[in-house]
Amino acid sequence: MIKRLLAALALVLAVVVCGAGAAHAQDLVIKKVDTSKFPQVDVSAQLNGAPADLSKVVLRENGAFINKFDAVPLGRTNTPVGVVLLIDTSGSMNQNGKLDAAKAAARQFVNSKQPNDQIALIAFNSQPRVLVSFTSDANALLNGINGLAATGETALFDAVRTGVGLFGDHPNLEPNLVIISDGADTVSTGSFAQAKSAAQGAHATVYAVGLAGGDFDGAALQDLTGSTQGQYAQTADPTQLTALFGQVQQSLQNQYQVTYTSKAQGGTLDISLSFGATQATASVNAGGVTQGPSTQPQTVSTDSGPLGFLGGSLGKWMGVLLGLVAAGLLAYGLILLFTRERSTLETALQPYTEGGSEASGGDYYDDPGADHSVFSDSAIMQRALDLTTRFAEDRGILTKVETLMEKADLPLRAAEALFFYVGGVVVLTLLVAVLTRSLFSTLAILILGVLVPPAALQFLGGQRKRKFQAQLPDMLQLIAGSLRAGYSLLQGVEAVAQEVSEPMGGELRRVLAEARLGRTLEDSLDDMAERLASRDFAWAVMAVRIQREVGGNLAELLSTVAET
Structure with a gap:
């Protein structure tokens, strides 16, 4: 009896779930092209998102496909990756458990490092301090992290310059900086332009996590990450730091080296690299090492305006619950599409007999002997339909819905249609809110959910x-x-x-x-x-x-x- 409406609702939910997943598209960045051993070419690329399927790598040089190449994760090569952790220890980090959350995130970062990672630790407040230089010794790094204490001002720009300077003595390391800060720079002796120039000059990739609140200004960090092919994330919830650091580490570990023999005679090489549906390009001159073109950072924010609260554990559980509801409706809708409801003389005549329809003056939902649909068998559903009926009747909505349903010849009672209509709009809206945490997307789905069903009935x-x-x-x-x-x-x-x-x-x-x-x-x-x-x-x-x-x-x- 409710076959058509449920099938449509379930399929729309499934599309929304899939569409939401596609919204988190991966970004591919070519970080470096090494042609110093030309005609051998080494392309270093980073994929932001899930690990790459190396069987789907496509490589082109000057428009021609390269069929023979080696693509391996950077961790399996001899390339050592250098990471400088810069942790803000200014006095404001004492508030709301920020420093404790930062230390927990840093500890997980260290514990999850790869064998070829070399990590250094810098704490900065009124001035930067190198606590641990580049090392693969996790215990030394953890001891340095555990000893962090918050006091003083914020010398962010000086800390960036200090971190970049560490790579001067370690030119073999791939340079990366990971910054966490909750405030704007207040006491640096150097300027932001100097810090940015130092990072670009060292070809360092900067990743930054901003703890919003108070005097926080993320513009400088966004500019810095954007100019170095890095990523910027921002949250007002310190408990999200571990997850955000995990995303940064995932990006660092999703680096790949593609090696091939060039067919060109030298000159300019136009390289196109695709990992599945994602693509990046670089144009370099043969005979040297060239940094890839700058791209805007991938912004990962858990503080998305009014819907930022959905980024925490509440949002995750809501996403799981709504996903299960969507999957259940999809499965039930498909079952109804391929099964036929039993038809009896009583059910055939019921809409036209006294008491069998709201229009005839009887109260169908109050009749315990009525042949209700499967959804109205339970006490909870019965109560929900009763409330829907009374609410709609009091406002003159029920008669209008009955008219629309009759004109469209849908085998569903007006109260049931209203119940599933409202429920479907609510589930769709909440699901989009949880998955996208975008106010614009949520409002768009809400408006479409409200307008499309009546328009479909009219059609x-x-x-x-x-x-x-x-x-x-x-x-x-x-x-x-x-x-x-x-x-x-x-x-x-x-x-x-x-x-x-x-x-x-x-x-x-x-x-x-x-x-x-x-x-x-x-x-x-x-x-x-x-x-x-x-x-x-x-x-x-x-x-x-x-x-x-x-x-x-x-x-x-x-x-x-x-x-x-």
Whole structure:
């Protein structure tokens, strides 16, 4: 009975889930192209997102496909990766457990490092301090992290310059800086331009996590990460730091080296690299080491305005719950699409019997013996439908919905339709809010969810009316022929009802059911014309009513009406 609505709702939910996943597209960045051993070319690339499927790597040079190349994770090469952790230890980090959260995130970062990672630790407040130089010794790094204490001002720019300077003594390391700070620079002796220039000069990639709140200004960090092919993330919730550091580490570990032998004779090499659906390009001159083109950073924010609270554990659990609801509705909708509901005489006549419809004055939902649908069997659903019915009746909505449902010929009661309509809009909106944490996307889905179902009902009703209008002349001619053959009007309607297709056949069968229950044929035909909003059929029924009162040749009258 609710097959069509559930199937549509479930499929829309499935599309939203898939669409939401696609919104988090991966970014591919070519960080370095080494042609110092030309014609051997080494391309270092970073993929932000899930690990790459190396079987889907596509490489082109100067427009021509390179079929023979080696693509391996950077961790399996001899390339050592250098990471400088710069942790803000200014006095404001004492607030709201920021420093403790930063230390926990840093500890996890160290514990999850790869064998080729070399990590250094710098704490900065009024001035930067190198606590641990580059090392693969996790214990030394953890001891330095555990000893961090918050006090003083914020010398962010000086800390960046100090971190970049460490790579001067370690030119073999791939340079990366990971910064966490909760405030704007206040006491640095150097400027932001100097810090930015130092990072770019060292070809360092800067990753930054900003703890929003108070005097925090993330503009400098965003500029710094954007100019170095890095990433910037921001949150007002310190408990999210571990997750954000995990994303940074995932990006660092999703680095790959693609090695091939160039077919060019030198000069400029236009390189195109694709990992699945993501693509990056670089244009370099053969015979040296070239940094890839700068790209904007991938912003990963857990503080997305009014919906930022959905980025925490609450949002995750809501996402899981709504995902299960969507999967359940999808499965149930598919089952209903491929199964047929049992049809009995009682259920066939119920909409036309006294007490079987809201329109007839009976209260269907209050009748314990009524043949309810599967969704109204439980006490909870019964209560929900009762509340929906009373709410809609008090505001005059129920009658309008009944009219729309009848015109569209959907086998669903008005209260059930309203319940699933409202529930579907709520589930869709919450699901999009959880998955995207975007106010704009959430409002867009809410507006579409509110407007599309009524518009769809109007469309279905209009389409059904057009089919009815096209069948009307033939139907009148068939009834006229039956009358000429000696049938009564009721017998003629019955004969035609068995021959014509929908929607005419179904409507005539409904008229017959009402007539057999004692209603006059003319009144049933009038209601049929009203349901389908057909003025032509209404005039035909009026002509039949007048003819039956005054007498005459009804068959000839119907033929005349059909021709006009």
